[in-house]
Amino acid sequence: MSKVLLVHAKGGPPLGHVLSRAAARAEVHLLTLSALPPTAADAARTLCASVVTPTDAQRSDLVSLIVSRAKAVGADAVFTFSEYAVVAVAEACEALGLAGAGSAAALARDKRLMRRTWQEHGLPQPEFRPVATEADLHEAAVHLPFPLLLKAAWSAGSTAHQIIRSRREVSAAWRRSREVMAESALLGYAELHVAEAEADFVVEQIVTGTAADWFDESGWGDYVSVEGVVADGVFRPVCLSGRMPTVEPFTERAGITPALLSQDAQDRIVALARESVDALGLRDCGTHTEIKLGADGSMWLIETAARFGGAMTVPQVEEVFGLDLIGMLVDHLLGRPVEWPEHALTPAQAHGAAGSLVVLAVDGKGEAWQDRKVWDFSAVAADVPLGRGSELSVVAESSLADGSVVPVYDPAAGANTMAALCLLSATDARTVLRDFETLVDALPRVLPAAQPEEVSR
Template sequence: MGDSTVLLVYARGGPPPSDAIPKVAATADRLHLLLLDPLPLPAVALATRCCTSVTDLTAARPEPGGLSDTIVALARRTAADAVLTFSEFALLAVAEAAERLGLRGPGPGAAKARSKRLMRRAWADAGLPVPRFRPVDSLTDLERAWAELHPPVLLKSAWGAGSIGQVVLERRAQLADAWSHTTGALTAATARGMSELKAGEAHHELIVEELIPATTESWYDGSGYGDYLSVEGMVVDGVYHPVCVTGRLPTVPDFTELGNMAPCVLPEALQHTVSDLSRRAVDALGLGTCGTHTEIKLMADRRLCLLETAARFGGLLLTQQIEAIHGVDLVGALTRAHLGQDPGLPDGLLTGPGRCAAGSVNVLATDSRGRPWTTRPVFVPEAVDWDRLLSPGSGIRVAPDFTVPSGTLMHHYRTGHGSLNLAGVLLLTAPTPQVLLRDSYAVLNGLEQALAGAAPAHD
């Protein structure tokens, strides 16, 4: 491995820090940690044990214009050979810092992977399939865009994540209320630390786009799967390496994610079709060295339309799922790539069944169809009789980094607030993808009653 020093910049988002931090530490000789947000409690002791130093700026985070300066100064002080982050919100600052230091990183293309305005333009210029869209900075812009696009349309942040503030517009009369709702939700996201850290005014930039006529017909033989997929991969010194395709559960209004499932059950040829479009999308952004997460909508007649590419790994439990199924440690691979070492990636796209099936289910106060819970149970996962919900041979565990403490009263589900509704994440494992699909729905549709049986519920 040689003598190596890594500076890891932590902010909200990305894989669980209690899993990622030890993996980075195991790959480098020294790991220095810069905290821009507080670590989840389960990760605090791990960080102390794994890191040579921890610099905590959570109480005095630099202003957006000075964030890259802070990262550069700490990297020089620690003689870092690599600077990386797994957070969407810190990506731009870390990319700029790496460029200034002459180190590997996402490069200037990171801006296109953060701003959906720049991303959509780059893809359109490359002749790739994207929905028609307009940038909007005011209600007047939205009214003008409404006249130019074909409704229904989707209003959302150009820099957001987690479906926060998204609103589907079907009638012109909705525009003013939708604008107020979206800007309010994004303000709430900023207060929760779920917004861009370097581009200070980014949360004011919105886009509105035509809805993609998505369908699973011509793709899946069975029902129950979502009408979009993601491709997980990496770019190493400008070369894209797709690793695997991940399936999704259907979203609930307005496009809030319920969970994901792997391995993908599509035939190998169709997985390569999806991966090929992902390659063209990533190449069009001109990235350097980074993780990638590309979301793609499925359409009739086996057509595809791009949603977005992030210059980082998919968040929540995706990296853990891939390791459980395929034995690939993406966190360690990215660390090695940043250090100029062989990342040890698979030779090609992994399309087989793997060791097991693994998925994540988001804990939201809604069922699989988006119907909000009628009660407010107390979240006490250890008291739930999971065997009554799961199939024989399946397992489930709470992801503590992303889950509220046991005993927390569940909040009502609010449409259009996306991941701000999230109370937790559950990791499911099953013998086969078919069993995983069945169990995911059983948990989504049975959790309210299961929690009510474990602890008193509130109206």
Template structure:
């Protein structure tokens, strides 16, 4: 197996050993530097490590380099967990005659192709327009029903997204978007194969989302995700994951699992995910489909990625349901039985687990008024958490201890991220309570930690 690493996806310190355990020999190709916690596991688990980070190939050369290394290592499969390397790896696998996402990967990366494919299939999507210039954006404003959302067609992590409520915002929003995309490229958070297509934008109407008719309590976000896999063209949904509400402009605060919706509603969500994934025509890959909740139990598609959800989702699913998605996908690429569950997992599982993103804002999107040091080891977590709950820092995605928290900037999405916390709790209800306690109490807790730290 040749594993291609670039930023994004599950924590490599966890994913690399799991992939290695599912194959006889794992070779690693680095397109971005590994986070420090993953360096030792990679050295221990990999038969070879090829480092291209100092001289990353141009988009046109990248696929050739992947193909060449796969042939040199006699790889039976080529795999990536990164959104940004997905297209390059998919095309390399096609050239090599190996399993992979297939040509449908482009429809799962470009939001333009994705929206068009779903609209043509009669699936629920917001009205949209392509944007390549200010003239295009002005036309979209005239043809759509404001407010509208401007986003990158190739982006991830809500980077650059802006809600436009007045026509006077258009020119400034376009400049902001292009600046945010430039910042994303500098942080290796941009598409590796598409080149200049990375500047393609899309404008769409806001989805009138609501949790009414879905949840019987407040606190959950108005969208969900369905985690799953496609194996040789057949879709296998694994579970539905809940979300915390986003903060402007649609920056994610975290996710909650297991999903607390009644089983029939989870199957309703999963069925729309199945139709969406099937329309994209994927081969073998992980999937992460985001769906907005609407009134009267209606749904609207946001997006599907031909890879697993990023950050801690694979670890949460394993903790709750005992399913190792990384190992399953590795086996599927090698033509083996992935060992997936027979159907959608809707039960309570072993525990509740969630991720909380460390941002300098509270749960309502109010930016912090101070810039404390990030000192998680000195925080008195017991004052924030319920009895029986636990919390730990995800080191692959978190700034070093002692880093000054930077201010929250609306429209910069995951570029604001300082870290990720993994929460576990006895029940989903306790998990929800603790997640809000951390989000709304972390600024003060860090101030106290700094005093205790001296």
């Protein structure tokens, strides 16, 4: 039986989902760079031939650690679904002579390199400047049009995003983004391979998006993601996911599969995604490309990742289109034949719809809840009216335990202040969108109030 080494770290699809699909294809050995979620610990013990957690000393040379462990177990493939381990795993695969994202993986991780590469290829994107110091940011603010968005170059989940509306806000934005990156590192949400990556930033123009020119009904966000894979250097689009509007600054609230777009709109979006992936030169990996939608058919590239979409994107694709992306990628990395879709799948080919909602302490307008609440999924399930045939569940691996106080939403911390992740299955994407709107409006009403002693803990 073929053997694979899965490198686990924060982020990506739920570990339990990944392990069950990978173990159906090969003998799985797990290298854990982040603590196993309690809800996935049993699956790891049952489904993995070995589970190894390295010491801090061993982590000092992550590529060598991965190479050594792969050789020790005789791995025929090495892979990860975590944004924070993508570059290290790609370099390890290069050293081992195994299929992987390739030497260009850093271009799909470091937002400065990514944007520079797209600029060289003439692809549409916001104006930008790389920044490494506060002085760099002040200089960029002289040349770029306001408002601006400051991003950590190696972050994920909208962490450390800061909107800058004038030069007076530059210094405060720089300090806050640096603070959030340091806080995120303590939580395990930080690049694992590149030294001092938390010091690298990019600032860019905020372009004006509009969903009205792309979707027939209101409620959709002004950007989409193209889910896909690169196999032997060839980009294979799988499908598109839509979004609800983000919470300021640009924290994602919900992803919905499929995106309800016309065939022409989908074709144009996929064509741009193909150009973006091709420009980066990736070889064998999942891809997740986010694209901002503007008026009169305009589009801007937000980012491309050399891994599948995080949260519940992969399970949603499997539920709606019947594609086990984890298993398919494992098969490909092991050299087995895989039948990828010939074209990006459309809403007409979907069997129902699915979406995932990040529970944040903000209402539908992005305003903070007036009172502190306690997370209690049973109350949500019992009291929120959903569409006929809709089924709501909570992703325990990505959620606080019932009885936990919902964190105050911090715009700079983004998804770091989420309380839970909910999964919804419905008859169609419109129903998912409307159910999520209902859910967002109902949460501050149906969740129990937090007691003063709970808030002060």
